[in-house]
Amino acid sequence: MPTFDLKDVDVRELNQALHDEASAGAEFKIINPNGKHSVAVGAMYSTQIDIEGHVGYYCAGMNQQATVTVHGNAGSGCAENMTSGQVRVKGNASQYCGATAHGGLLVVEGDTAARCGISMKGVDIVIGGSVGNMSAFMAQSGHLVICGDAGEALGDSMYEARIYVGGEVASLGADCIEKPIKSEHEAELKELLGQAGIDAGDISRFRRYGSARKLYNFNIDHAGEY
Amino acid sequence: MCGIVGLFIKNPKMEAELGKYLSLMLAEMTDRGPDSAGAAIYHDPVAVGAAKVTVLSEDPEYRWDALTQELQQAFGQDAAVAVHRDQAVLKIGTNPADAQRWLQDNHPELRINSAGESIEIFKGKGSPIEFIKNFELASYSGSHALGHTRMATESAITTEHSHPFSTGLDLCLVHNGSLSNHNRLREVLRKRGLTFQTDNDSEVAAGYLAWRLHEGDTLDQALQNALRDLDGFYTFAIGSKDGFAVLVDPIGCKPAVMAETEDWAAMSSEFRAIATLPGVDQAKIWEPTPAKIYSWHQE
Incomplete structure (x- = not known):
């Protein structure tokens, strides 16, 4: 298993190795990340990447196929714009984790700061703890599961993503409404939690939120105002 | 940033x-x-009732010893200076507010970085x-x-x-x-x-x-x-x-x-x-x- 000690090796060198086709199937261990930025960005092949410690900004950004585990906390922009694969943060994640991500699975076992899943475009995000304000802002598609509480303005101006919250919601953003949980949603929630390996206990407490679709659809009744 | x-x-x-x-x-x-x-x-506090003031001078030839003597005369108390490049920490045997005011009134050419009993501010x-x-x-x-x-x-x-x-x-x-x-x-x-x-x-x-x-x-x-x-x-x-x-x-x-x-x-x-x-x-x-x-x- 290749080990990269970021005390000695440049982040660029590590990331270059992850962009190499020969990395497919390999397992990487990264030690002493010490809050460095852009660790394991742009991994392109099916690899297993374990990061032992806390990382800085943009960890596992643009991830494709790789399974990245941060055994610590992640700074801002973790897993932003990822397209596939899985990113797991064992601790907490800072602001805008999973921003604009198109696919794959992002799991944060702890809490996240503000704007979790901002402009998400198809990624599935499962948060074991709570999220900060403005989470799922302008979310377009994908799923955001929050086992704990959500901060203010959840789902503001969102499009077609689905949000499930197990705890309290401080407030909903513009055009975000609660929607009923049907059996298909229960099954979907169970599957998402199962994939994430998060035991959320009794899932009957979860509520579902989505777009009221009043903000982004052209409304014929208002035609005279344009 | x-x-x-x-x-x-x-x-x-x-x-x-x-x-x-x-x-x-x-x-x-x-x-x-x-x-x-x-x-x-925040370190090395002066005695209660005394002052520590950090000042900045744009004049590289600034006569810090002359300023110290002036302070001694003005307050009839001991005064000391420690110079760090263009900045200096003044210790004066009077309360910080009076020391600061005196420096503002009598030495407008100096910038006062900080005043108090233990604070020292340096910048560059x-x-x-x-x-x-x-x-x-x-x-x-x-x-x-x-x-x-x-x-x-x-x-x-x-x-x-x-x-x-x-x-x-x-x-x-x-x-x-x-x-x-x-x-x-x-x-x-x-x-x-x-x-x-x-x-x-x-x-x-x-x-x-x-x-x-x-x-x-x-x-x-x-x-x-x-x-x-x-x-x-x-x-x-x-x-x-x-x-x-x-x-x-x-x-x-x-x-x-x-x-x-x-x-x-x-x-x-x-x-x-x-x-x-x-x-x-x-x-x-x-x-x-x-x-x-x-x-x-x-x-």
Whole structure:
């Protein structure tokens, strides 16, 4: 298993190795990340990447196929714009984790700061703890599961993503409404939690939120105002 | 973008290493603020009733010995000076408010960085690494310190525009962010008798806090009022004689990480500065909740 000690090796060198086709199937261990930025960005092949410690900004950004585990906390922009694969943060994640991500699975076992899943475009995000304000802002598609509480303005101006919250919601953003949980949603929630390996206990407490679709659809009744 | 660091020593055995760790943290924040740097160090307090004033002179030939003699004559008390490049720490056997006023009235050519019993503020234009070397920051012992690396967005790059800014006796502010209502607020504060040395937005925040504290607010009350009256993005760290406080704006635009062990408490714009501290593997680490005031004080 290749080990990269970021005390000695440049982040660029590590990331270059992850962009190499020969990395497919390999397992990487990264030690002493010490809050460095852009660790394991742009991994392109099916690899297993374990990061032992806390990382800085943009960890596992643009991830494709790789399974990245941060055994610590992640700074801002973790897993932003990822397209596939899985990113797991064992601790907490800072602001805008999973921003604009198109696919794959992002799991944060702890809490996240503000704007979790901002402009998400198809990624599935499962948060074991709570999220900060403005989470799922302008979310377009994908799923955001929050086992704990959500901060203010959840789902503001969102499009077609689905949000499930197990705890309290401080407030909903513009055009975000609660929607009923049907059996298909229960099954979907169970599957998402199962994939994430998060035991959320009794899932009957979860509520579902989505777009009221009043903000982004052209409304014929208002035609005279344009 | 700017970088902020703060370190509060809980274990007295670590006080000798305050400067060393402050330097390591500040150097790590160089990328966030390569234009200039500054630090406020709380250490070696003078006796109660005496004053410690840090001043800056633009004149490289400044006659610090003559100033010391003048101070001795003016107050009939001992006075001492320790010169650090273009800045100097004056110790005077009179109370800090009188010492500060006398210097303002009689030596308008000097910029007053700080005044109080234990605070010393140094700042310098240019690379933070150079600043750390030039002011031998690593050699300082003390109870707590704040540091700042600046990437200017709102006003000029000069030593005077650099942080920390004094907000009163033994008080100072470092700021990462930008304020949008600073011009109007500066005018309001000028009408209330405050003076400003620069057109910097952070100096207005410092002036605002100084004014609130002068009006009788506690530090917590002053910060609560700041949440209402300051418009913009900020992470503030506010140093006082016995500790420091941290406040992030209600939207949470600017980063901050806090950490604590049995030996120390620290804050920084990014974790990588905190990663330089001993025992960080065992530290409790968290991000401050927006609009919530955090503070550490000596018992």
